[in-house]
Amino acid sequence: MDRRAVVLLSGGIDSSTLLFLAKKRLADEVLGLSIDYGQRHKRELEAAEQVAKAAGVSWHALRLASKDLCTAFGNPALLDGAQPIPHGNYADVSMRSTVVPNRNMFLLSLAGAFAISLGAGFVCYAAHGGDHPIYADCRPGFIRGMEAAFKELDVTLWTPFMTMDKRQIVKLGKELAVPYDLTWSCYKGYAVHCGKCGTCVERKEAFELAGLGDPTIYEA
């Protein structure tokens, strides 16, 4: 294992910032890994590729979407062909339908497999301190457990954003010159951000709270 790192890259604000941070502070060689697990917003994979290109690192996509994978996750709203994406804030009960149960353990298992196959010593995961209580797989207890499991595999799980909130991440990203105009957050996956779903609402807030201009084009 050496100082190579696999970054789980969704193409959103957090993981894009993490990619730039890993390149600057962690590893000699960084690879962005994106996974098509059947998400409705496949537009994020395109964003991830562009962000990796802008960072000057290699990028790999695993296309794993299938009917059976959708079944394993219980057909939640976030996946293709299921119920529509609700509007509003993450705090709303309706947003629970966007939870893909245990998705992040699934993504981490693949990033781990990929890292071991490549002989990379790090998997980087952008869960952050502001992540929402409905997402159990972003909580500190979950992260600590996964860290311990990864340690047994001789892979270090790097989660530097666990002590930061979204506002701090955007501020850091501006210092790192992350091209936020290339990133994608919206769960709907239209041509532009809808501006209404939970992740769009959060995206707007992050730029506002950080006191920075929002480069995003939202639906009128």
Add this chain to the structure above:
Amino acid sequence: MDRRAVVLLSGGIDSSTLLFLAKKRLADEVLGLSIDYGQRHKRELEAAEQVAKAAGVSWHALRLASKDLCTAFGNPALLDGAQPIPHGNYADVSMRSTVVPNRNMFLLSLAGAFAISLGAGFVCYAAHGGDHPIYADCRPGFIRGMEAAFKELDVTLWTPFMTMDKRQIVKLGKELAVPYDLTWSCYKGYAVHCGKCGTCVERKEAFELAGLGDPTIYEA
């Protein structure tokens, strides 16, 4: 969450015994879950179905094999289309080529997703104390980490075989009347067990050490 349990069922000796044990001692309702991740020995899926039927529990298969999944795992010998399965004992260096890196974290993530989708409170995993040092994802440190991560998801990871070896498992299985003639171990996946690969060698030893008759038909 209630007393329903999802058992990761490969169709081999250990997980088949675990299925019968979970039904007797753990849960009101047990579901056997088998996953096609591209293993060469797909014959084990058929065995798993037969074992679940014999136990009188429901069975579900997730068919997830794909080129990209094989890529994520680095194309090891155990997967379709890769190098041939080596003969001999697990201790041999050549057996390392049968390691599918981080496979069990991947399988556990899916069992966890499935359990949460169903509202089941338990995931049962047959890693045992005799598991081989080359399989990092069967070691106590790995299991403890995964247990902690699962706890955050309100799912209990049940691993009663961690303090047992294969001989003890087979003895327990005989008490539970596990139909070992239906189980499948061989990595090659021919019509009958090859009798030469690491898992066949171990299977033979387990019955011998337990002082029990081996119901397996091996290749002449």
